[in-house]
Amino acid sequence: MSFGFLTAQDNLSEETKSFVIHEKGYYVLQNLTILDGTGDSAKYNQDVIINGDKIESVGADLKVPFGALAINMEGKSAIPGLVMLHEHLFYPKTTPDKKYGVDQMTYSFPKLYLAGGVTTMRTAGSIMPQADVNIKNAILRGELPGPKMDVTSPHLDREGTGLVELGPFDSTEQAVKMVNFYADIGVTSFKVYNFITRDDLKAICDAAHARGMKVTGHLCSITYKEAADLGIDNLEHGFFASSDFIANKEPDVCEPFKQSKSLLNLPVDSNNMTDLIKHLVEKNVALTSTINVFEPYTKREVVPGGGLIALFPKAKEKVYKRWASKQGRDSLDYELFNKSKIWEKAYYDAGGLLVAGTDPTYDGRIVAGYANMRLVELFVEMGFNISEAIKICTLNGAKYLDQEKAIGTIENSKIADIVILNEDISKNINAIRSAEIVFKNGIGYSSKKLFKAAEGIVGIR
Structure with missing residues (x-):
């Protein structure tokens, strides 16, 4: 799969240049602590040579090549650019009739993702796919700062979603037409949603695979086991969206209340979950x-990750009120949250490809960039060591995108996607919040400037 992002920008707009600390060039980053994304333990006192958009060499006490600029990074650490696979360029709003809706964050979110260390992302569901394609291409041309993007289709679904920005299909044949339509306008992956049938999913997977593209799903009407047997490539939200454990489940019917209850009632060490994990792997x-x-x-x-400052005042007030109202009243949330952490790690330990994404929707707490940093921290809370947490958020995402030969690790000949942190992440995962420079395709962007540019505007643009 190719998204056309393997060439660094040569011509940056004035806006993009305003966020750049190091233009594309020849650099030796010296004396770094490196977690390289492979899952190996940290390497200390390491140098990284960046030549153009590629990593030329990694090692201790490297000779500074003629014409290269040596930059002392003592006390700092480095990880690969994050590869996040459930992101969006939209943010929730409240419509006049109180229905759930979302607005496009064309200006703020690309900057925030890059500020938070995300150098590659999949949108995992678009409300304005043509806008997302245009943003992707503008970033590629250097007109806007932001990550490289795999643009996913809108949520492909039948009637019932209730999201006013999405248009449902009413037949399997129409679903296939939508796959080809969106592929023709430039999307590079597909997402299915809550109310589709098994026939729909099989046809969508066949049509997408015929064009060399993958299908992910936030399911409800279809069980995880059914979806795996029908050819789906990826399942979203860990096991939160699994309807496999509903007793006497009616085929092709979404029953959210029964779904949630079945997971709450499922023992954390259930053999049924173990069997499902084995099947998915x-x-x-x-x-x-x-x-x-x-x-x-x-x-x-x-706002997990510390992003309250990014919200415009009304959004900030709304998010804070909900947070305050839930203090001490979310015991069931805690129960399922803790179960899910165990189940996701069990899937990883069984050999499954666990990837990461933040899904900035729901109640407005999830803000691009800030949430990505928080998600890395949460993997350590789940029981992963720091090297594993970094690998899940870098190399594993690259593997899913079939780009592991180009991105996802700090290694010779890889694209120079590197996050420079002011603190030592090998000792403390919270150092993920100390991003200073985000190299993307060999160009070093100021994390602080990117965050600053989006202050107070999330929820507006």
């Missing part, structure tokens, strides 16, 4: 953790 179905979406409210940050 055997079918090579990737699992996207969006565990941050389900992070409880009590004694947790209002």
